[in-house]
Amino acid sequence: MSEKQWNVAVVGATGAVGKEMLEVLAERDFPIGELRLLASARSAGDFLEFKGESVVVQELTDDSFEGIDIALFSAGGERSKAYCPAAAAAGAVCIDNSSAWRMDPEVPLVVPEVNGDDIARYAGKRIIANPNCSTIQMVLPLKALHDFSRIKRVVVSTYQSVSGSGQKAIDELRIQSGELLNGRPADHKVYPHQIAFNCLPHIDSFLDSGYTKEEMKMINETRKILGDRNLRVTATTVRVPVFYGHSESVNVETEEKITVEKARELFAAFPNLEVVDDVAHNCYPMPIDAAGHDMTYVGRIREDDSADNALNLWVVADNIRKGAATNAVQIAEILVEKHL
Ligand code: NAP
Ligand code: 12T
Numbered sequence: 207m208s209e210k211q212w213n214v215a216v217v218g219a220t221g222a223v224g225k226e227m228l229e230v231l232a233e234r235d236f237p238i239g240e241l242r243l244l245a246s247a248r249s250a251g252d253f254l255e256f257k258g259e260s261v262v263v264q265e266l267t268d269d270s271f272e273g274i275d276i277a278l279f280s281a282g283g284e285r286s287k288a289y290c291p292a293a294a295a296a297g298a299v300c301i302d303n304s305s306a307w308r309m310d311p312e313v314p315l316v317v318p319e320v321n322g323d324d325i326a327r328y329a330g331k332r333i334i335a336n337p338n339c340s341t342i343q344m345v346l347p348l349k350a351l352h353d354f355s356r357i358k359r360v361v362v363s364t365y366q367s368v369s370g371s372g373q374k375a376i377d378e379l380r381i382q383s384g385e386l387l388n389g390r391p392a393d394h395k396v397y398p399h400q401i402a403f404n405c406l407p408h409i410d411s412f413l414d415s416g417y418t419k420e421e422m423k424m425i426n427e428t429r430k431i432l433g434d435r436n437l438r439v440t441a442t443t444v445r446v447p448v449f450y451g452h453s454e455s456v457n458v459e460t461e462e463k464i465t466v467e468k469a470r471e472l473f474a475a476f477p478n479l480e481v482v483d484d485v486a487h488n489c490y491p492m493p494i495d496a497a498g499h500d501m502t503y504v505g506r507i508r509e510d511d512s513a514d515n516a517l518n519l520w521v522v523a524d525n526i527r528k529g530a531a532t533n534a535v536q537i538a539e540i541l542v543e544k545h546l
Contacts, residue, residue: 211239212542215274215298217266217289218281219243219254222373223303226531227278232257234535237542244270245281271296275546276538279303280530294332299541301334301534305419308335308427315430317342318536319477320349325540334537339529340364340420340443340452341427343521346502348458350476351469351517352432355462359438362424363455366409367448367493370525371396379447402447409443418443451493452525459516466507469517473504478528483507491522499524500532 214231218224224245231238243254243263250265264270266285271277271293279286279293279302286306293300307313314324315335328334337345340362348357368375375396382392382402394400398408409420421441429437446453464472473481482491483505491503502523510516523529 209237210542211237212275212546213240213242213273214238214538215242215244215271215277215293217244217270217277217279217285217293218303219263220245220249220252221280222369222376222526223280223530225254226526227280227534228254228256230527230531230535234539236535236538240273242270242274268292271298274298276301276541278534278538280534290331290333299328299332299334299546301336301537301541303336303530303534305338305423307331307333308337308423309430310335315427316537317345317431317533318540319479320345321431321433322540325537325545328541328545334541336530336534336537337427337431338420338423339370339523339525340366340441340454341424341431342529342533343452343502343523343525344424344454344456345428345431346476346479347456347473347504347519347521348428349432350472350479351458351460351464352434354468354472355460355464355515357432357434357437357458357460359459360428360440361457362439362441364409364424364441364443365405365446365448365453365455365493366420366443367451367525368396368401368445369450370409370452370529371445375401376449379449383447397445401445404447406445407442409445417441448493450497450524450526451522452529453491453493454519454521456519456521457510457516458519459510459513461515463515464517466509466517469507469519473507478502479504481505481507491520493522493524496522496524498527500527502528 253260283304283306286304312330490505506520
C-alpha cells in the first residue's frame with residue numbers, strides 16, 4: 207500500500223454496516239488521514255470509537271465533503287441519491303452500499319475478486335457501487351465456474367439474516383425471541399410478520415411481476431458483474447431468523463460438464479473462497495461459522511442429475527462483512543493503490 211494518507215468519510219457511520227466499516231478500516235489499517243463520521247441529525251454529537259479514540263458524529267449535509275478523498279456510503283438509497291453527487295463535486299470518490307446507483311451504466315458495480323478491473327471506470331460519476339449482499343457472495347463461486355465453462359442458467363434461493371435490514375431488525379429478532387420464549391406475544395415493526403421462529407419469502411418490496419426488488423437485484427446485478435446480459439438467473443429471496451450470515455442454495459447450469467472434483471479445484475483456487483465440504487464429518491458452511499469472517503464458504507457441491515451439465519451448491523458469507531463493509535473497503539484499497 208502507498209504511503210499517502212487519505213481523508214475518509216463514513217456516511218451512515220452509526221448503522222449496522224457503518225460500524226462494521228470502521229472495524230474493517232481499522233483491522234486492515236487503511237491509510238486514513240482525517241476520518242469524518244456522518245449520520246442523521248439524531249446522532250450528531252454522539253461519539254464512536256476508532257482505533258481506541260473517540261470520534262464525534264456530524265450531521266450529513268451538502269457541505270460535509272470538503273477535503274474528503276473517499277466517501278463510504280451506507281445510509282440508505284435516498285441519502286446516496288441525494289448526497290453522492292455533492293460528495294463527487296467536492297472531489298471525493300463515493301463507494302456506495304445502497305441500490306441507488308448499481309445499475310447506472312456509468313457506475314462500475316464491483317466485487318474485487320470477480321471484476322476488480324472495472325474500478326478503473328470510476329471517473330465518470332466518481333461513484334463505485336457495492337453490489338447487494340446476496341449477489342456478492344454468489345458471484346464468487348459463479349465466476350470460478352464461468353471462467354471454466356460459460357454459465358447458462360442459475361436458480362438461487364436465499365436464506366437471509368436479519369442484519370441485512372439494519373440495526374432495528376437485529377433488535378426485533380432478539381426482542382421477539384425473548385418475548386415468545388417467555389410466553390408473551392411478540393410485536394413486529396420492521397417486518398410485516400413475526401420473524402422469530404418463522405421464514406418470510408419477502409425481502410424488499412414486491413413488483414407487479416410478483417418478484418421482489420431483492421430478487422431482481424440478484425438477477426440484474428449478477429448479469430452486470432459477470433458481463434453477460436444473456437445469463438439466465440431466477441431467484442427467491444427469503445428472510446430467516448438468523449442474526450448474521452446469508453446462506454444460498456444455488457443451482458448452476460453450464461455449457462460444458464463440470465465434475466464435482468473440478469468444481470472443488472476451481473473454488474479452492476479462487477481468492478477468498480473456501481471449500482467446506484466434508485459431509486462424512488457433517489462439515490458444510492453455516493452462518494454461525496461465517497459470522498465475523500471475510501471469506502465466502504461453499505459446500506454441498508454435487509451434481510444435479512435432473513439436468514445435463516448442472517451443479518448444486520450451498521454458499522454462505524457474513525452479509526455485513528463480505529456482503530457490505532469488507533467489499534467496500536477492498537474497493538477503496540484498490541482505488542487508492544491503482545487509480546488515485
Ligand atoms: P441501519 O443500521 O438502519 O443504519 C442506517 C444508517 O443510516 C445510520 O447510520 C443512520 O443514522 C443513517 N441515516 C438514516 N437516515 C439518515 C439521514 N436522513 N441522514 C443521514 N444519515 C441517515 O442500516 P444498515 O444496515 O447499516 O444499512 C444502511 C445502508 O446500507 C442501506 O442503504 C442498505 O441498503 C445498505 N446495505 C447494503 C448491503 C449490501 O447488500 N451491500 C447490506 C446491508 C445494508 P442515524 O443513526 O443517525 O439514524
Ligand atoms: N432490503 O443493499 O433487507 O439493496 O436485507 C440489502 C439488504 C436491501 C440493498 C435487506 C435490502 C439491500 C436488504
